[in-house]
Amino acid sequence: MSPKRTFGGSGTGWLTSGAPRTLSGGTKKVWLNGKVRASLDTSAPLVGAPAAGQAGHTGKGVTVAVLDTGIDGERPALHGKVANAKDFTGGGSPADKAGHGTHVASTIAGSGSKYRGIAPDARLAVGKMPGGNGEGQFDDLIAGMQWAAAEVKAKVVNMSVGGFPSDGTDPLSMTLNTLSRKHNTLFVVAAGEFGKHTVRTPASADAALAVGNITRAGQVNERSSTGPRLDDGAVKPEISAPGTGIVAARAAGTGAGEEVEQHYVRKSGTSMAAPHVAGGAAILAGLHPGWSAERLKSALVGSATPLPEANVYYAVGSGKLDVHRAVTTAVRASTASVHTFLPWGGKPVQEQEVTYENTGSAAVTLALDLKLASAKLSATTVTVPANGNAKVRIAFGRGTPGEHGGVLSASTVDGKVVVRTPVSVAIEAEMYDLTPTMLDRGGKPGARGSVDVINLETGARHRTGAGAKLRLPAGKYMISAMITTGETSITTVAFPEFTLTKTSTVTRDARKANRVVVGTDRPSVRGGGVVTQVGARRPGYNTRPQMQLLFADPRLTALRRHRLGRQHRGADDHPGLPDQWVR
Structure with a gap:
């Protein structure tokens, strides 16, 4: 008899008629280890975007600039979304011939019942940076950054582009720091696809919110650039988001990625993770229009959800983006991350301070926990008064030379309030x-x-x-x-x-x-x-x-x-x- 094809779960197999129904060892069924994929319809709930939207937080009134390969604004998911567009490649049009920028923009603010963006009511300002081959020059990118921050006055800028691994002192990173400080703009930047210890510029900039790529199951994607930052060991990336197998809008005439339905395509990378965070930043900025870029960054990082893998602070920062928690929590840390460098021959102990603020109407007591051998907290609990703040000191002492880190967790007994702050220390050898x-x-x-x-x-x-x-x-x-x-x-x-x-x-x-x-x-x-x-x-x-x-x-x-x-x-x-x- 001819083989009979049967389907089970996410795998496909062949069974031959007359074959035994029980395998050796008593096994009755074999399941293939099928792939797990995420789409905007699954990744958006993973980061709490629908819950935030149901509460009325959709990024309305906030401009998000997208510096990328351009955009196809005629896609159904992006129709009427683009408020500003400018070409920086000399091609004369912001049209997306590569498809990368359209996918990113759709992830941020795309409309639709299924593949809906994180902040569907945000306005888009699109700066076309690289050409159709996905490569561009630093001066083009710097011009785009200046345009987005100074001219368009975007509150959030998504950069799913970048250069080489950097210590944060290169021209792109320094420009980002200056623009963020001068114009109060939060730059959300993809960490890169270079593997361990390779966060690229300008994600490596102090003011940038660098984003790592995780799978739907919360595991670090093997290609995602991880930290800590080159030379000084600072925390990078600071946060992570789903970026593996993301389905979003496909620019007409482009073929990169796996086509899904007529107008959508599946792509992977930190380039896909970053727009989730940029959309989350837009939602938070819509709720708090007067907040500074640093405050937005700290709130997003501090409200992230822990991931199951141990010792991954250098790969995912504080954890996975949680937009709903970011907009609902009343207690936040004043800084997104803490870093100290202990040079050989320098002071044996250095201190850093973390300030917790409480915008709620009742005092909150937080239990503090930091598993880092070379660091000691000034207290194990702290009470933050209503509409007030409280400070905690971290003393860093010399220990085993190298780069060490963890996450400072501040939580209430019932777990309803959790603030997470990545902490790192670089101890210089002789x-x-x-x-x-x-x-x-x-x-x-x-x-x-x-x-x-x-x-x-x-x-x-x-x-x-x-x-x-x-x-x-x-x-x-x-x-x-x-x-x-x-x-x-x-x-x-x-x-x-x-x-x-x-x-x-x-x-x-x-x-x-x-x-x-x-x-x-x-x-x-x-x-x-x-x-x-x-x-x-x-x-x-x-x-x-x-x-x-x-x-x-x-x-x-x-x-x-x-x-x-x-x-x-x-x-x-x-x-x-x-x-x-x-x-």
Whole structure:
């Protein structure tokens, strides 16, 4: 007989007629591990948007700017939603040829009975940033940010775009901080899709509300960029929202994603998570039009719902967006997150303060809990008076070097009030400042060139210019420099082993180098390039030779090199690593 096809749950399988009805071990039925997907009709309830809407909070009167690939305003979900639109790509139209921006805008404010946006009554201002290939320039994005905050005066700006992983000091991040402070604008930014420890700019900005991507089941999407932030270990992202398999409007003529019905498409990413939070911010701003951007951010982060996974503060911040809780709670924290950096040699203890405000008519007593070994609370409970505030201090002390974090939870006994504040501390290991300087062939300081510093134990490499300060772990380093004098003299200076045990300045002097003549078998050939190899060898460890290619001026006739310090030599070692010349 032919196989009989049967369906069960979310899986599809084949059973053959006459096959035993019971499997080995007594198993009677096998279910495939089917995929769980979210749509706006399922993700919006997950973040409490319908409950907020039933109470009359729909974002009415609030302008949300969307800086993205443009918009198809003729889609049924977006018809009549766009109040302002501007193209920043030079294409002359804000029309969405990629489909990304339309999907994002629909998630924020789309209408419809099924795939309804988070804040369906919000107005949209659309700035078309990248071109149809999804790539753009920083200056375009900065112009769009300025337009959204200063000209359109959007209360909330959604940016499901960004650049490289950053420590928050890059131009995009600094511009965001300035605009948020000057115009009181909350920028909600997708964290990115780079994996661990890679929150991108401008989500890395202090003032940005960075958003991570979780699944319908509340698990961190494996591609979602997580923190903490580069260099200082600050909390990023601060909050998370559903961003996996989100169904929202599809721009006409676009094919990216999985088409669902005629006008909708399924997409995934932090780009899809961020507009959930931007919609939540619009709802909160509609309820509290006088609130500052920082206050909106703190209220959203503080009202988030905890997620089941342990130790995920660096991936999801305080938890999952909960719009209904954000608009109904009367107790909030004054800050979205708390971060402290304890440098080596600095104060052994530093304190931060968290202020709780209560806009309700009755005092509220909160039990405080923070599971963080290097932090100590000034109290285990705090009572916040009606229409008043109360402060709690967190003392951070030195512990195991590294980046550590958790969530400060403040809750009432009945659990009706819960305020969550992500907390992080970066404890620096034994580190010192190293400042390399250069003297050219004439003995003049401030020579042009580059410096490479290589840790002989780990192989970590740092490149900088003369006079630039490096913060490095205590240990042994090889230091090499290429020093340029005038237009025709290049000098290589190598220090095979330098031990860093205190703040130090190391000067490389080109005058001490020996002259190495560059020659070929054809004297008439004067152009070409020069490759210099510099390395260090010691018992048990050899650095990888460092290659530096210089496209030489035809007038260049010689190199000079100099080795500083003692040289370790093994059984297979030789006196030095030779310079090489190539045409």
